Amino acid sequence: MWLWFHRLASPPSFYRFAGILAPWLLAIGLTAIAAGFYGGLVLAPADYQQGDAFRIIYVHVPAAWLSLLGYSAMAVAAFVALVWRIKLAEAVVVASAPAGASFTALALATGMLWGKPMWGAYWVWDARLTSELVLLFLYLGVVALNSAFSDPRAGARACALLALVGAVNVPIVHYSVVWWNSLHQGATVFKPGGPSISPGMLWPLLTAAFGFTMFYAAVVLRRMQNELLIRERNSLWVRELVPVVAA
Amino acid sequence: MTRRQRRTAAVVVLVAGVAAATALAVTAFRKNMMYFYTPSDLAARDVPVSAVMDLGGLVEPGTLKHGTGLAIRFMMTDCHHQMPVAYDGVLPDLFREGQGVVATGHLNADGTFVASRILAKHDSSYMPPNVARQVKAAELQGRKDCAAFKTLGDKAMTAARDAP
Numbered sequence: 001m002w003l004w005f006h007r008l009a010s011p012p013s014f015y016r017f018a019g020i021l022a023p024w025l026l027a028i029g030l031t032a033i034a035a036g037f038y039g040g041l042v043l044a045p046a047d048y049q050q051g052d053a054f055r056i057i058y059v060h061v062p063a064a065w066l067s068l069l070g071y072s073a074m075a076v077a078a079f080v081a082l083v084w085r086i087k088l089a090e091a092v093v094v095a096s097a098p099a100g101a102s103f104t105a106l107a108l109a110t111g112m113l114w115g116k117p118m119w120g121a122y123w124v125w126d127a128r129l130t131s132e133l134v135l136l137f138l139y140l141g142v143v144a145l146n147s148a149f150s151d152p153r154a155g156a157r158a159c160a161l162l163a164l165v166g167a168v169n170v171p172i173v174h175y176s177v178v179w180w181n182s183l184h185q186g187a188t189v190f191k192p193g194g195p196s197i198s199p200g201m202l203w204p205l206l207t208a209a210f211g212f213t214m215f216y217a218a219v220v221l222r223r224m225q226n227e228l229l230i231r232e233r234n235s236l237w238v239r240e241l242v243p244v245v246a247a
Numbered sequence: 248m249t250r251r252q253r254r255t256a257a258v259v260v261l262v263a264g265v266a267a268a269t270a271l272a273v274t275a276f277r278k279n280m281m282y283f284y285t286p287s288d289l290a291a292r293d294v295p296v297s298a299v300m301d302l303g304g305l306v307e308p309g310t311l312k313h314g315t316g317l318a319i320r321f322m323m324t325d326c327h328h329q330m331p332v333a334y335d336g337v338l339p340d341l342f343r344e345g346q347g348v349v350a351t352g353h354l355n356a357d358g359t360f361v362a363s364r365i366l367a368k369h370d371s372s373y374m375p376p377n378v379a380r381q382v383k384a385a386e387l388q389g390r391k392d393c394a395a396f397k398t399l400g401d402k403a404m405t406a407a408r409d410a411p
Contacts, residue, residue, distance in 0.1 A: 046375065047373050047374070047376075048376045049369075050340070050341070050369075053340070054373055057373075079258060082258050083251060083255045084251065118339060118340055118341050118369060119341070119366045119367055119368070120337075120338070120339030120364070120365065120366045120367060124366065126282035127280055127282065164258065164261070164262055165262070168262075172269070177395075179273075179277070180277070180397070181282050181283050181285070181396065181397050183282055183349055185368065185369040185370065186371050186394075188372070191371075196371060196372040196373070197373040198374040201373050201374075201375075
Protein backbone atom coordinates (compact mmCIF):
# COMPACT_ATOMS: atom_id res chain seq x y z
CA MET A 1 0.00 0.00 0.00
CA TRP A 2 2.64 2.53 1.07
CA LEU A 3 4.93 1.32 -1.68
CA TRP A 4 2.19 1.94 -4.23
CA PHE A 5 1.58 5.36 -2.71
CA HIS A 6 5.24 6.32 -2.89
CA ARG A 7 5.49 5.19 -6.50
CA LEU A 8 2.40 7.16 -7.41
CA ALA A 9 3.85 10.28 -5.83
CA SER A 10 6.76 10.28 -8.26
CA PRO A 11 6.00 12.74 -11.07
CA PRO A 12 6.32 10.32 -14.05
CA SER A 13 4.03 7.69 -12.49
CA PHE A 14 1.51 10.30 -11.47
CA TYR A 15 1.62 11.86 -14.94
CA ARG A 16 0.63 8.50 -16.47
CA PHE A 17 -1.93 7.79 -13.73
CA ALA A 18 -3.58 11.21 -14.18
CA GLY A 19 -3.59 10.72 -17.95
CA ILE A 20 -5.65 7.56 -17.52
CA LEU A 21 -7.94 8.92 -14.77
CA ALA A 22 -8.73 12.41 -16.09
CA PRO A 23 -10.75 11.42 -19.21
CA TRP A 24 -12.90 9.08 -17.10
CA LEU A 25 -13.57 11.73 -14.49
CA LEU A 26 -14.36 14.22 -17.23
CA ALA A 27 -16.79 11.83 -18.94
CA ILE A 28 -18.51 10.90 -15.65
CA GLY A 29 -18.61 14.55 -14.60
CA LEU A 30 -20.10 15.85 -17.85
CA THR A 31 -22.67 13.03 -17.91
CA ALA A 32 -23.72 13.78 -14.33
CA ILE A 33 -23.87 17.53 -15.04
CA ALA A 34 -26.04 16.88 -18.13
CA ALA A 35 -28.35 14.60 -16.11
CA GLY A 36 -28.49 17.08 -13.22
CA PHE A 37 -29.25 20.01 -15.53
CA TYR A 38 -31.93 18.02 -17.38
CA GLY A 39 -33.49 17.01 -14.09
CA GLY A 40 -33.20 20.51 -12.67
CA LEU A 41 -34.10 22.66 -15.68
CA VAL A 42 -36.70 20.38 -17.34
CA LEU A 43 -38.08 17.72 -14.97
CA ALA A 44 -38.11 19.55 -11.62
CA PRO A 45 -41.27 21.53 -10.85
CA ALA A 46 -41.20 25.31 -10.44
CA ASP A 47 -40.84 26.61 -6.88
CA TYR A 48 -43.93 27.79 -4.97
CA GLN A 49 -42.31 31.12 -4.09
CA GLN A 50 -39.72 31.80 -6.76
CA GLY A 51 -41.21 30.13 -9.84
CA ASP A 52 -38.53 29.22 -12.36
CA ALA A 53 -35.95 31.58 -10.89
CA PHE A 54 -34.96 28.99 -8.27
CA ARG A 55 -33.38 26.85 -11.04
CA ILE A 56 -30.17 28.86 -10.78
CA ILE A 57 -29.36 26.76 -7.69
CA TYR A 58 -28.36 23.95 -10.06
CA VAL A 59 -25.32 26.06 -10.99
CA HIS A 60 -24.94 28.26 -7.92
CA VAL A 61 -24.95 25.60 -5.19
CA PRO A 62 -22.54 23.13 -6.88
CA ALA A 63 -20.18 26.03 -7.72
CA ALA A 64 -20.28 27.39 -4.16
CA TRP A 65 -19.81 23.90 -2.71
CA LEU A 66 -16.80 23.33 -4.97
CA SER A 67 -15.30 26.68 -4.03
CA LEU A 68 -15.08 25.40 -0.44
CA LEU A 69 -14.17 21.78 -1.24
CA GLY A 70 -11.47 22.94 -3.67
CA TYR A 71 -9.99 25.26 -1.08
CA SER A 72 -10.04 22.54 1.59
CA ALA A 73 -8.23 20.13 -0.76
CA MET A 74 -5.73 22.86 -1.65
CA ALA A 75 -5.07 23.56 2.06
CA VAL A 76 -4.47 19.86 2.83
CA ALA A 77 -2.07 19.66 -0.13
CA ALA A 78 -0.40 22.84 1.14
CA PHE A 79 0.21 21.21 4.52
CA VAL A 80 1.72 18.14 2.84
CA ALA A 81 3.82 20.34 0.57
CA LEU A 82 5.20 22.37 3.47
CA VAL A 83 5.99 19.45 5.78
CA TRP A 84 7.04 16.67 3.41
CA ARG A 85 8.18 18.85 0.50
CA ILE A 86 6.44 16.54 -1.96
CA LYS A 87 6.55 17.95 -5.51
CA LEU A 88 3.17 16.46 -6.31
CA ALA A 89 1.50 18.29 -3.41
CA GLU A 90 3.04 21.56 -4.61
CA ALA A 91 1.54 20.85 -8.03
CA VAL A 92 -1.88 20.32 -6.40
CA VAL A 93 -1.70 23.75 -4.72
CA VAL A 94 -0.61 25.58 -7.86
CA ALA A 95 -3.05 23.71 -10.12
CA SER A 96 -6.07 24.10 -7.80
CA ALA A 97 -6.02 27.86 -7.41
CA PRO A 98 -7.21 28.99 -10.89
CA ALA A 99 -9.87 26.25 -11.04
CA GLY A 100 -11.12 27.10 -7.55
CA ALA A 101 -11.12 30.81 -8.36
CA SER A 102 -13.28 30.13 -11.43
CA PHE A 103 -15.89 28.23 -9.43
CA THR A 104 -15.90 30.89 -6.70
CA ALA A 105 -16.44 33.60 -9.30
CA LEU A 106 -19.23 31.51 -10.85
CA ALA A 107 -20.92 31.14 -7.46
CA LEU A 108 -20.70 34.89 -6.84
CA ALA A 109 -21.96 35.80 -10.34
CA THR A 110 -24.94 33.42 -10.29
CA GLY A 111 -25.78 34.54 -6.76
CA MET A 112 -25.82 38.18 -7.85
CA LEU A 113 -28.05 37.42 -10.85
CA TRP A 114 -30.50 35.66 -8.52
CA GLY A 115 -30.21 38.28 -5.80
CA LYS A 116 -31.43 41.19 -7.88
CA PRO A 117 -34.96 39.91 -8.59
CA MET A 118 -35.40 37.87 -5.37
CA TRP A 119 -33.72 39.95 -2.66
CA GLY A 120 -33.92 43.25 -4.49
CA ALA A 121 -30.15 43.82 -4.61
CA TYR A 122 -27.22 42.39 -6.56
CA TRP A 123 -24.89 42.69 -3.63
CA VAL A 124 -24.97 43.41 0.09
CA TRP A 125 -22.05 43.29 2.51
CA ASP A 126 -23.41 40.52 4.70
CA ALA A 127 -21.15 37.88 6.26
CA ARG A 128 -21.73 35.13 3.69
CA LEU A 129 -21.22 37.27 0.60
CA THR A 130 -18.22 39.09 2.06
CA SER A 131 -16.44 35.92 3.22
CA GLU A 132 -17.05 34.26 -0.16
CA LEU A 133 -15.49 37.32 -1.83
CA VAL A 134 -12.51 36.98 0.53
CA LEU A 135 -12.28 33.34 -0.62
CA LEU A 136 -12.05 34.53 -4.23
CA PHE A 137 -9.27 36.96 -3.29
CA LEU A 138 -7.39 34.17 -1.47
CA TYR A 139 -7.53 32.01 -4.60
CA LEU A 140 -6.40 34.92 -6.76
CA GLY A 141 -3.66 35.68 -4.22
CA VAL A 142 -2.29 32.16 -4.64
CA VAL A 143 -2.38 32.56 -8.44
CA ALA A 144 -0.62 35.93 -8.27
CA LEU A 145 1.97 34.78 -5.73
CA ASN A 146 2.86 31.78 -7.84
CA SER A 147 3.48 33.87 -10.91
CA ALA A 148 5.58 36.35 -8.90
CA PHE A 149 8.32 33.74 -8.29
CA SER A 150 10.81 32.69 -10.94
CA ASP A 151 11.80 29.58 -8.95
CA PRO A 152 8.74 27.30 -9.12
CA ARG A 153 9.58 25.39 -5.93
CA ALA A 154 10.04 28.56 -3.85
CA GLY A 155 6.85 29.92 -5.42
CA ALA A 156 4.92 26.79 -4.53
CA ARG A 157 6.09 26.97 -0.90
CA ALA A 158 4.96 30.59 -0.62
CA CYS A 159 1.62 29.64 -2.20
CA ALA A 160 1.25 26.73 0.21
CA LEU A 161 1.80 29.05 3.16
CA LEU A 162 -0.83 31.50 1.91
CA ALA A 163 -3.27 28.69 1.10
CA LEU A 164 -2.84 27.18 4.57
CA VAL A 165 -3.26 30.48 6.45
CA GLY A 166 -6.30 31.34 4.30
CA ALA A 167 -7.95 28.05 5.27
CA VAL A 168 -9.34 29.75 8.41
CA ASN A 169 -11.77 31.46 6.03
CA VAL A 170 -13.38 28.16 4.96
CA PRO A 171 -15.34 27.55 8.20
CA ILE A 172 -16.18 31.27 8.28
CA VAL A 173 -17.81 31.03 4.85
CA HIS A 174 -19.69 27.88 5.83
CA TYR A 175 -20.92 29.06 9.26
CA SER A 176 -21.37 32.75 8.41
CA VAL A 177 -25.13 32.29 8.07
CA VAL A 178 -25.27 30.59 11.48
CA TRP A 179 -23.02 32.95 13.45
CA TRP A 180 -24.32 36.24 12.12
CA ASN A 181 -27.46 37.85 10.82
CA SER A 182 -27.13 37.74 7.05
CA LEU A 183 -29.31 38.39 4.04
CA HIS A 184 -28.15 35.09 2.55
CA GLN A 185 -30.36 32.19 3.62
CA GLY A 186 -29.13 29.32 5.78
CA ALA A 187 -28.44 25.76 4.69
CA THR A 188 -31.14 23.81 2.83
CA VAL A 189 -29.64 20.36 2.24
CA PHE A 190 -27.40 19.67 5.23
CA LYS A 191 -29.34 20.96 8.18
CA PRO A 192 -30.91 19.51 11.33
CA GLY A 193 -34.28 17.96 10.55
CA GLY A 194 -33.33 16.96 7.01
CA PRO A 195 -33.34 18.86 3.70
CA SER A 196 -36.10 21.46 3.26
CA ILE A 197 -36.32 20.85 -0.47
CA SER A 198 -38.71 18.47 -2.19
CA PRO A 199 -37.15 15.22 -3.55
CA GLY A 200 -37.90 16.10 -7.18
CA MET A 201 -35.79 19.23 -6.82
CA LEU A 202 -33.11 17.64 -4.63
CA TRP A 203 -31.85 14.75 -6.77
CA PRO A 204 -30.89 16.96 -9.74
CA LEU A 205 -29.03 19.23 -7.31
CA LEU A 206 -27.02 16.36 -5.82
CA THR A 207 -26.37 14.92 -9.29
CA ALA A 208 -25.13 18.27 -10.57
CA ALA A 209 -22.97 18.74 -7.47
CA PHE A 210 -21.41 15.30 -8.02
CA GLY A 211 -20.85 16.13 -11.69
CA PHE A 212 -19.23 19.50 -10.87
CA THR A 213 -16.91 17.73 -8.40
CA MET A 214 -15.80 15.13 -10.96
CA PHE A 215 -15.32 17.86 -13.57
CA TYR A 216 -13.26 19.88 -11.11
CA ALA A 217 -11.10 16.85 -10.28
CA ALA A 218 -10.50 16.22 -14.00
CA VAL A 219 -9.51 19.86 -14.56
CA VAL A 220 -7.10 19.85 -11.60
CA LEU A 221 -5.52 16.57 -12.79
CA ARG A 222 -4.95 18.02 -16.27
CA ARG A 223 -3.52 21.22 -14.82
CA MET A 224 -1.25 19.13 -12.57
CA GLN A 225 0.00 17.20 -15.60
CA ASN A 226 0.94 20.46 -17.31
CA GLU A 227 2.52 21.76 -14.13
CA LEU A 228 4.64 18.59 -13.80
CA LEU A 229 5.76 18.81 -17.44
CA ILE A 230 6.91 22.40 -16.96
CA ARG A 231 8.59 21.80 -13.61
CA GLU A 232 10.36 18.63 -14.71
CA ARG A 233 11.18 19.81 -18.22
CA ASN A 234 14.89 19.03 -17.80
CA SER A 235 14.33 15.52 -16.48
CA LEU A 236 14.71 12.38 -18.51
CA TRP A 237 11.07 11.28 -18.38
CA VAL A 238 9.80 14.54 -19.85
CA ARG A 239 12.43 14.49 -22.59
CA GLU A 240 11.38 11.00 -23.52
CA LEU A 241 7.70 11.98 -23.42
CA VAL A 242 8.05 15.23 -25.34
CA PRO A 243 11.06 15.04 -27.65
CA VAL A 244 10.28 18.46 -29.14
CA VAL A 245 11.14 20.20 -25.91
CA ALA A 246 14.52 18.55 -25.82
CA ALA A 247 15.28 19.56 -29.39
CA MET B 248 13.57 16.62 16.55
CA THR B 249 14.06 15.86 12.92
CA ARG B 250 13.71 18.65 10.36
CA ARG B 251 10.34 17.27 9.30
CA GLN B 252 9.03 17.34 12.86
CA ARG B 253 10.25 20.94 13.23
CA ARG B 254 8.47 21.92 10.04
CA THR B 255 5.30 20.17 11.20
CA ALA B 256 5.44 21.99 14.53
CA ALA B 257 6.06 25.34 12.84
CA VAL B 258 3.16 24.88 10.42
CA VAL B 259 0.78 23.68 13.14
CA VAL B 260 1.72 26.59 15.43
CA LEU B 261 1.27 29.05 12.56
CA VAL B 262 -2.18 27.75 11.60
CA ALA B 263 -3.31 27.48 15.23
CA GLY B 264 -2.11 31.05 15.87
CA VAL B 265 -3.91 32.46 12.85
CA ALA B 266 -7.06 30.52 13.73
CA ALA B 267 -6.97 31.74 17.33
CA ALA B 268 -6.41 35.36 16.25
CA THR B 269 -9.28 35.13 13.78
CA ALA B 270 -11.57 33.55 16.37
CA LEU B 271 -10.78 36.33 18.86
CA ALA B 272 -11.31 39.07 16.29
CA VAL B 273 -14.55 37.54 15.06
CA THR B 274 -15.86 37.18 18.61
CA ALA B 275 -14.86 40.71 19.57
CA PHE B 276 -16.47 42.25 16.50
CA ARG B 277 -19.51 39.98 16.41
CA LYS B 278 -22.03 42.77 16.73
CA ASN B 279 -20.26 44.81 14.05
CA MET B 280 -20.51 41.88 11.65
CA MET B 281 -24.27 41.53 12.00
CA TYR B 282 -25.89 42.59 8.78
CA PHE B 283 -28.99 43.92 10.55
CA TYR B 284 -30.56 44.58 13.94
CA THR B 285 -33.81 42.95 15.04
CA PRO B 286 -36.85 44.62 16.67
CA SER B 287 -35.67 43.09 19.99
CA ASP B 288 -32.29 44.84 19.61
CA LEU B 289 -34.07 48.15 19.18
CA ALA B 290 -36.45 47.48 22.07
CA ALA B 291 -33.51 46.80 24.37
CA ARG B 292 -31.76 50.12 23.89
CA ASP B 293 -32.44 53.77 23.23
CA VAL B 294 -31.97 54.32 19.52
CA PRO B 295 -31.46 57.90 18.40
CA VAL B 296 -34.17 59.09 16.06
CA SER B 297 -32.96 59.37 12.43
CA ALA B 298 -29.92 57.07 12.93
CA VAL B 299 -29.76 55.02 9.72
CA MET B 300 -29.61 51.25 10.19
CA ASP B 301 -30.71 47.88 8.81
CA LEU B 302 -33.57 46.13 10.56
CA GLY B 303 -34.49 42.50 9.90
CA GLY B 304 -37.48 40.34 10.80
CA LEU B 305 -40.61 38.66 9.49
CA VAL B 306 -43.54 40.51 7.99
CA GLU B 307 -46.16 39.66 10.64
CA PRO B 308 -49.01 37.89 8.80
CA GLY B 309 -52.20 39.95 8.70
CA THR B 310 -50.52 43.31 9.28
CA LEU B 311 -49.66 44.35 5.70
CA LYS B 312 -51.68 47.45 4.68
CA HIS B 313 -51.45 49.19 1.33
CA GLY B 314 -51.72 52.97 1.15
CA THR B 315 -51.84 55.19 -1.92
CA GLY B 316 -49.51 54.21 -4.74
CA LEU B 317 -46.70 51.96 -3.59
CA ALA B 318 -46.90 52.98 0.06
CA ILE B 319 -47.20 50.12 2.56
CA ARG B 320 -47.19 49.66 6.32
CA PHE B 321 -46.63 46.43 8.20
CA MET B 322 -45.44 45.08 11.54
CA MET B 323 -41.97 43.52 11.56
CA THR B 324 -41.49 40.77 14.14
CA ASP B 325 -38.65 38.60 15.44
CA CYS B 326 -41.12 36.50 17.46
CA HIS B 327 -40.34 38.54 20.62
CA HIS B 328 -40.86 42.18 19.70
CA GLN B 329 -42.69 44.00 16.93
CA MET B 330 -41.87 47.21 15.16
CA PRO B 331 -44.13 49.16 12.76
CA VAL B 332 -42.48 49.74 9.38
CA ALA B 333 -43.50 52.24 6.70
CA TYR B 334 -42.19 52.06 3.14
CA ASP B 335 -42.93 53.67 -0.19
CA GLY B 336 -41.17 52.03 -3.10
CA VAL B 337 -40.55 48.94 -5.24
CA LEU B 338 -40.66 45.58 -3.44
CA PRO B 339 -38.59 42.49 -4.35
CA ASP B 340 -40.33 39.39 -5.78
CA LEU B 341 -40.10 37.42 -2.53
CA PHE B 342 -41.81 40.08 -0.40
CA ARG B 343 -45.03 38.80 1.17
CA GLU B 344 -46.63 38.27 4.57
CA GLY B 345 -44.71 35.80 6.71
CA GLN B 346 -41.52 36.43 4.72
CA GLY B 347 -38.22 37.56 6.22
CA VAL B 348 -37.22 41.05 5.15
CA VAL B 349 -34.35 43.46 5.79
CA ALA B 350 -35.29 47.15 5.79
CA THR B 351 -32.81 50.04 5.58
CA GLY B 352 -34.08 53.21 7.21
CA HIS B 353 -34.46 55.09 10.48
CA LEU B 354 -36.79 55.46 13.43
CA ASN B 355 -39.03 58.51 13.44
CA ALA B 356 -40.30 60.33 16.51
CA ASP B 357 -43.46 58.22 16.93
CA GLY B 358 -41.53 54.92 16.92
CA THR B 359 -42.22 53.88 13.32
CA PHE B 360 -39.31 52.57 11.29
CA VAL B 361 -39.29 54.50 8.01
CA ALA B 362 -37.62 52.34 5.34
CA SER B 363 -35.88 53.66 2.25
CA ARG B 364 -35.12 50.17 0.92
CA ILE B 365 -36.59 46.74 1.61
CA LEU B 366 -34.82 43.50 0.71
CA ALA B 367 -36.43 40.06 0.99
CA LYS B 368 -34.76 37.13 2.71
CA HIS B 369 -35.26 33.64 1.35
CA ASP B 370 -36.36 31.03 3.92
CA SER B 371 -34.26 28.23 2.30
CA SER B 372 -37.19 25.91 1.64
CA TYR B 373 -38.02 24.74 -1.85
CA MET B 374 -41.16 22.92 -2.98
CA PRO B 375 -43.49 22.75 -5.97
CA PRO B 376 -46.74 24.81 -5.80
CA ASN B 377 -49.01 21.74 -5.47
CA VAL B 378 -47.03 20.53 -2.45
CA ALA B 379 -47.22 24.01 -0.98
CA ARG B 380 -51.01 23.90 -1.44
CA GLN B 381 -51.18 20.54 0.34
CA VAL B 382 -49.28 21.92 3.29
CA LYS B 383 -52.24 23.70 4.79
CA ALA B 384 -52.52 27.20 3.43
CA ALA B 385 -53.20 28.50 6.89
CA GLU B 386 -50.08 26.83 8.21
CA LEU B 387 -47.95 28.42 5.49
CA GLN B 388 -49.52 31.81 6.09
CA GLY B 389 -49.29 31.64 9.85
CA ARG B 390 -45.90 29.95 10.19
CA LYS B 391 -43.24 31.97 11.88
CA ASP B 392 -39.65 30.83 11.96
CA CYS B 393 -37.46 33.49 13.52
CA ALA B 394 -34.30 31.34 13.69
CA ALA B 395 -32.64 33.52 11.04
CA PHE B 396 -33.10 36.69 13.11
CA LYS B 397 -30.54 36.59 15.87
CA THR B 398 -30.58 39.15 18.62
CA LEU B 399 -27.19 40.28 19.93
CA GLY B 400 -26.17 38.22 22.94
CA ASP B 401 -25.63 41.09 25.42
CA LYS B 402 -26.97 40.18 28.85
CA ALA B 403 -29.08 43.31 29.05
CA MET B 404 -30.59 42.58 25.68
CA THR B 405 -31.34 38.97 26.47
CA ALA B 406 -33.09 40.09 29.63
CA ALA B 407 -35.05 42.69 27.73
CA ARG B 408 -35.99 40.21 25.03
CA ASP B 409 -37.18 37.56 27.50
CA ALA B 410 -39.24 40.06 29.46
CA PRO B 411 -42.94 39.67 28.59
